[in-house]
Amino acid sequence: MFDTCADPKTLEGLSWLLCYLTTGKHLAFYSSFFVVLALMAIVAPVALAFGFGGAIAARSPVLPLRWFGKAYTAMVRGIPDIVFFLFVPVVMDQGLEYLRYLYKCPHDGTPVWANNEFSVCAAAKLPLSTSPQIWHEVYGFTLAVIAFSIVFGAFAANVLYGAMNAVPRAQLETAEAYGMSPAQVRRRVLIPQMWTYALPGLSNLWMILIKATPLLFLLGVEDIVYWARELGATKSQLYDYPHPDWRVWYVLALLVFYLGMTKLSERVLDRLSARLSKGQATMAGEAQRKAAV
Amino acid sequence: MSDSCTQIIADYAFRSLGYGERLLPRTDFTLCHEFTLIGSGLIWNIYFGTLALLFGFFFATGLALAKAAPSAVLRRPAELFIFVFRGSPLFIQFFLAYELLVMLPKAGIDVFGITIETAWTTKAWAGALFVLFLNTSAYSAEIFYGALQSVPKGDIEAADAYGLTGWSKFRRVLWPTMLRLAWPSYTNEAIFLFHATTLVYFSGFPAFQQRGDALYYAKFFADKTFNPFIPYPITAFYFILVTLTLIGLFGIINRRLNRHLPGQHRPKLRIRPQIIR
Numbered sequence: 148m149f150d151t152c153a154d155p156k157t158l159e160g161l162s163w164l165l166c167y168l169t170t171g172k173h174l175a176f177y178s179s180f181f182v183v184l185a186l187m188a189i190v191a192p193v194a195l196a197f198g199f200g201g202a203i204a205a206r207s208p209v210l211p212l213r214w215f216g217k218a219y220t221a222m223v224r225g226i227p228d229i230v231f232f233l234f235v236p237v238v239m240d241q242g243l244e245y246l247r248y249l250y251k252c253p254h255d256g257t258p259v260w261a262n263n264e265f266s267v268c269a270a271a272k273l274p275l276s277t278s279p280q281i282w283h284e285v286y287g288f289t290l291a292v293i294a295f296s297i298v299f300g301a302f303a304a305n306v307l308y309g310a311m312n313a314v315p316r317a318q319l320e321t322a323e324a325y326g327m328s329p330a331q332v333r334r335r336v337l338i339p340q341m342w343t344y345a346l347p348g349l350s351n352l353w354m355i356l357i358k359a360t361p362l363l364f365l366l367g368v369e370d371i372v373y374w375a376r377e378l379g380a381t382k383s384q385l386y387d388y389p390h391p392d393w394r395v396w397y398v399l400a401l402l403v404f405y406l407g408m409t410k411l412s413e414r415v416l417d418r419l420s421a422r423l424s425k426g427q428a429t430m431a432g433e434a435q436r437k438a439a440v
Numbered sequence: 441m442s443d444s445c446t447q448i449i450a451d452y453a454f455r456s457l458g459y460g461e462r463l464l465p466r467t468d469f470t471l472c473h474e475f476t477l478i479g480s481g482l483i484w485n486i487y488f489g490t491l492a493l494l495f496g497f498f499f500a501t502g503l504a505l506a507k508a509a510p511s512a513v514l515r516r517p518a519e520l521f522i523f524v525f526r527g528s529p530l531f532i533q534f535f536l537a538y539e540l541l542v543m544l545p546k547a548g549i550d551v552f553g554i555t556i557e558t559a560w561t562t563k564a565w566a567g568a569l570f571v572l573f574l575n576t577s578a579y580s581a582e583i584f585y586g587a588l589q590s591v592p593k594g595d596i597e598a599a600d601a602y603g604l605t606g607w608s609k610f611r612r613v614l615w616p617t618m619l620r621l622a623w624p625s626y627t628n629e630a631i632f633l634f635h636a637t638t639l640v641y642f643s644g645f646p647a648f649q650q651r652g653d654a655l656y657y658a659k660f661f662a663d664k665t666f667n668p669f670i671p672y673p674i675t676a677f678y679f680i681l682v683t684l685t686l687i688g689l690f691g692i693i694n695r696r697l698n699r700h701l702p703g704q705h706r707p708k709l710r711i712r713p714q715i716i717r
Contacts, residue, residue, distance in 0.1 A: 224631075224683065225676075225679060225680035225683040225684070226635075226675075226676040226679050226680065227634075227635035227636075227638045227655070227675075227679055228635065229635075229638050229639060229642070229655065230638070230655065230658070230672055230675055230676055230679070233655070233658075233659060233662070233668075233672065234668050234672040237662065237668040238668055238669075241666075241668075260666070260667065264666055265666035265667075357529075358528070358529040358530070358531075359529070360529070361529045361531040361532055362531065364531075365642055372531070372532075372535070376535075392539075392542075394535075394539050395536065395539035395540060395543065398532060398535045398536045398539055399536065401532050401535075402524075402528050402532050402533075402536060405527065405528040405529055405532060406523070406524065406527045406528055409523075409526075409527035409528070410527070
């Protein structure tokens with residue numbers, strides 16, 4: 148990056164460190180932090196939408212829809228989330244390639260699943276083997292986002308379902324007494340009022356999401372864990388910057404990053420919680436009222 | 441190798457512990473193979489979960505008391521410990537612990553002429569168990585701390601009125617009430633701890649001679665057969681069984697903890713995944 152770094156073997160001390168920390172691979176490492184942040188930024192709203200749909204479905208008067216909602220909310224209770232993280236991307240990948248196979252491949256009778264292989268013709272591969280590397284990475288990342296959204300959507304559905312049930316019955320009855328239809332009650336009273344009850348659970352979920360992001364590594368995305376292992380591993384004299392096994396320092400840096408994220412989130416969520424409790428018939432709302440008097 | 445299922449079970453039921461057939465099947469994966477090997481791996485999940493929970497329970501009680509202590513010397517370290525282990529991903533903790541344990545001198549540490557072996561600490565059965573123990577201790581300590589803070593004032597006053605102090609006050613009044621209040625959340629923690637054990641062989645710790653846990657074998661089958669629809673549902677099935685067993689066992693303890701309360705006041709155990717982890 149800097150001109151002085153042209154011949155790393157001659158460098159020493161701080162200037163060596165400065166050059167070492169600005170190599171191309173290190174810059175890729177730093178940008179992979181944005182991959183993690185992007186994952187959280189995309190998954191949080193999508194999972195919230197999934198959870199919302201799941202919670203509404205679980206309360207639906209239509210029986211099959213209710214079954215679906217209940218099954219979706221119950222899914223994460225008994226089964227480890229990491230099973231879904233391994234399962235969903237493979238299924239999505241095979242499903243999409245199979246759909247493309249139906250359109251793009253010549254049907255000469257060769258089965259798709261045979262001899263412990265899943266093989267479709269080159270034209271049906273996703274992404275195409277001729278497409279640039281960036282599309283392979285985007286595709287892998289998208290599958291990861293879908294897997295995360297499904298799992299965290301199920302968690303969120305649990306939270307929102309509980310929150311909707313926690314809205315005091317009297318408030319809904321009041322709305323009914325004003326002659327609102329069930330849809331109006333839901334839109335004007337139930338949903339605005341449920342957030343204060345949902346927030347503790349959703350905050351917790353956000354914390355879980357932060358702590359689940361290293362699992363991207365398992366899905367083959369080049370995330371911070373991948374780069375930490377890659378850069379930290381022993382580098383022999385063949386490399387420009389030879390060093391012994393430094394993985395422990397890189398992983399320690401990740402630990403500090405995650406602790407910082409947790410601390411920051413705690414502060415923001417505390418403020419949000421104080422805002423949402425304002426004027427609510429809850430313990431926090433009552434405490435605020437007393438403090439103000 | 442025979443095709444009959446009893447033969448497969450005999451060959452592979454304890455494969456994860458290193459007994460029976462060494463070579464994993466290469467072709468002709470049957471349902472029986474998958475059920476047996478994934479079930480064999482489940483032994484590790486149960487081993488990690490049970491021992492971490494057992495040791496963690498006592499350490500967590502100590503940590504919760506330390507966090508509630510008025511003295512900063514006790515409180516600060518406990519708060520820091522809980523923050524570090526609850527604030528960072530278990531995955532990173534596994535990695536870090538493995539890298540740290542690998543750095544221990546290979547030949548062992550010499551203490552007063554006695555050599556302490558260090559090689560075993562990098563093995564999953566010890567290293568990963570230690571990390572899981574610390575991790576669940578931190579989560580449980582936070583639960584116990586919260587429960588300790590909500591012990592009714594009247595209970596403490598009653599204990600004082602009876603002249604109970606120190607250990608006997610803790611043993612007879614504070615501790616049972618704390619456990620009673622914490623139990624529903626602690627059940628959640630136990631369930632999620634068992635789920636977390638599936639991470640062991642996907643983080644730093646290598647599976648020695650392909651002796652892994654349930655998910656390790658499930659991924660083995662999924663990679664070999666390109667068919668995720670059989671091994672992962674089998675794993676899910678086993679874990680649902682584990683979860684139901686846990687709820688049953690913790691429910692029995694819950695009933696005992698609440699046995700003095702009149703029927704309608706006894707809290708029921710419910711799993712609420714939104715509260716924990």
